[in-house]
Amino acid sequence: MKFKLLLILLFAFILAACGSNASAEPIPTVVLDNGTTNTNTSVTQSSPQVSNGDVVASGIVVPAQEAQLAFALAGSIKKVYVTEGDPVKTGDVLAELDNDFVQVEVDQAQRTLRELTSPAAIAAAEQAVVTAQKSYEDAQKKVDSINYRQANQSDIDYYKAQLVLAQKALDNAQDTYKKTNHLSSADPMRATATTNLYNTQRAYNTALANLNWFTDKPAENDVALANANLDSAAAALQEAKWYLSELKGESIPSNATGTKLAQLQQARDNLKAAQDKLEHTRLLSPFSGIVTTVNTVTGEYVSPGQTLIVISDVANLQVVTTDLSERDVPNVNIEQNVTVFVDALNAEIKGHVTNISSVADTLGGDVIYKTTIALDELPEGIRSGMSVTVHYQ
Numbered sequence: 001m002k003f004k005l006l007l008i009l010l011f012a013f014i015l016a017a018c019g020s021n022a023s024a025e026p027i028p029t030v031v032l033d034n035g036t037t038n039t040n041t042s043v044t045q046s047s048p049q050v051s052n053g054d055v056v057a058s059g060i061v062v063p064a065q066e067a068q069l070a071f072a073l074a075g076s077i078k079k080v081y082v083t084e085g086d087p088v089k090t091g092d093v094l095a096e097l098d099n100d101f102v103q104v105e106v107d108q109a110q111r112t113l114r115e116l117t118s119p120a121a122i123a124a125a126e127q128a129v130v131t132a133q134k135s136y137e138d139a140q141k142k143v144d145s146i147n148y149r150q151a152n153q154s155d156i157d158y159y160k161a162q163l164v165l166a167q168k169a170l171d172n173a174q175d176t177y178k179k180t181n182h183l184s185s186a187d188p189m190r191a192t193a194t195t196n197l198y199n200t201q202r203a204y205n206t207a208l209a210n211l212n213w214f215t216d217k218p219a220e221n222d223v224a225l226a227n228a229n230l231d232s233a234a235a236a237l238q239e240a241k242w243y244l245s246e247l248k249g250e251s252i253p254s255n256a257t258g259t260k261l262a263q264l265q266q267a268r269d270n271l272k273a274a275q276d277k278l279e280h281t282r283l284l285s286p287f288s289g290i291v292t293t294v295n296t297v298t299g300e301y302v303s304p305g306q307t308l309i310v311i312s313d314v315a316n317l318q319v320v321t322t323d324l325s326e327r328d329v330p331n332v333n334i335e336q337n338v339t340v341f342v343d344a345l346n347a348e349i350k351g352h353v354t355n356i357s358s359v360a361d362t363l364g365g366d367v368i369y370k371t372t373i374a375l376d377e378l379p380e381g382i383r384s385g386m387s388v389t390v391h392y393q
Contacts, residue, residue: 055331055392057324059373061342063384064316065287068307071097072280077300082309084294088285094309095296099281106278109271116264117247125244125260132237139233143226146218159211166204173200289313312384319351319373319388326367332356332392338373339391342382350376353392 075097082094115121177197183190239258246252246261293310296302319340324332332353340349355372362368373390 055324055328057321057328057371057390057392059319059321059340059388059390061317061382061384061386061388062320063289063312063314064318065289065311065313066292067286067311069094069283069286069309069311070305070307071283071302072304073097073277074303075099075281075301077296077298077302078281079298080294080296082291082294084291086291087289088291088311089288090285092285094283094285094291094311096283097281097302099278102274102278102281105274106271109267109274113267113271116267122244122247125240125247128260129237129240129244132233132240136230136233136237139226139230143230146223146226156211156214159207159214163204163207163211166200166207170197170200170204173197283309285311287311287313289315314384317378317382317384318354318375319390321371321373321390322368323363323366324369324371326360326369328392329356329369329371332371337393339393340373340375341389341391342379343387343389345379345381345386347379349379352376 177193357370
């Protein structure tokens with residue numbers, strides 16, 4: 001009985017084993033280029049092969065330029081001129097703040113500058129130069145008359161002789177006048193003597209002054225005053241000439257001075273400041289590209305430095321690596337040729353290294369350095385953000 005039971009169990013086991021073998025299928029084998037085997041049933045794409053010792057890093061496709069634009073001033077958005085995806089050119093206005101008050105400042109500064117540089121202002125400046133020239137010449141003559149008043153001996157002898165004659169005439173006039181003291185002032189002889197005395201006294205005073213002028217040393221105060229007046233006249237003349245030259249667009253020295261010149265320069269500075277302020281109320285595209293982000297709307301109040309619009313130069317793409325190890329970076333050089341494998345396109349592109357970051361970063365505890373790769377060509381379909389593998393040759 002036990003023997004029969006064992007035979008039945010053995011037979012059932014054999015049948016179960018045969019049924020399991022009948023349903024099994026062989027597992028296919030994929031043979032790679034190097035002869036090794038892989039149990040995967042298919043391969044969707046092939047990455048570039050890397051030999052031992054080559055440097056490889058992962059990377060990402062990025063625009064060659066990208067600008068995050070913000071206003072330097074706070075204010076309300078007057079208008080947004082672009083939307084995401086719009087192409088723009090260098091200098092295009094992208095958005096604008098409410099700037100009516102700033103425009104008024106610009107207009108006022110322009111009017112002031114026009115008045116200061118008008119034909120009437122130029123004519124007045126020309127007249128000022130003529131007047132200043134005359135004042136300078138008069139001051140120069142005064143200085144010359146003081147500094148060069150010394151005469152030669154013959155001149156001095158002449159003026160001494162004139163003084164002697166004047167003294168003699170004055171003495172005679174005084175004697176005659178004394179003889180008429182008993183006469184009435186209405187008497188003709190008395191009147192004649194009085195007049196003659198007056199005239200001879202004046203002649204004597206003139207002769208004495210002339211002699212003293214050429215023989216006496218000038219007073220220090222007179223010399224100082226005359227020189228000071230000359231210096232002042234010379235400075236006024238120079239400043240008048242500088243101002244006129246500036247109005248006419250002629251070159252003047254950087255250290256030129258003058259009240260009128262300062263007013264003109266201040267007017268120009270005021271206009272420049274107002275124009276700069278107006279310019280800061282507009283966001284301009286710094287280069288040609290595509291608007292990738294718009295984070296504002298008309299009427300919104302924005303703060304200085306708040307990123308509102310992002311421009312990307314998607315027509316010029318490059319690659320930036322993300323995991324080049326500190327162990328590999330010594331083997332990478334500027335202008336080194338590389339092969340870039342674009343995962344999404346299953347395509348290889350040639351390129352070269354244009355920059356190696358001098359500042360390290362970390363990735364999962366590892367020290368890495370970013371490198372920038374310029375691509376020799378851009379295959380169809382490549383886009384910013386695509387993952388790549390960089391093979392440094």
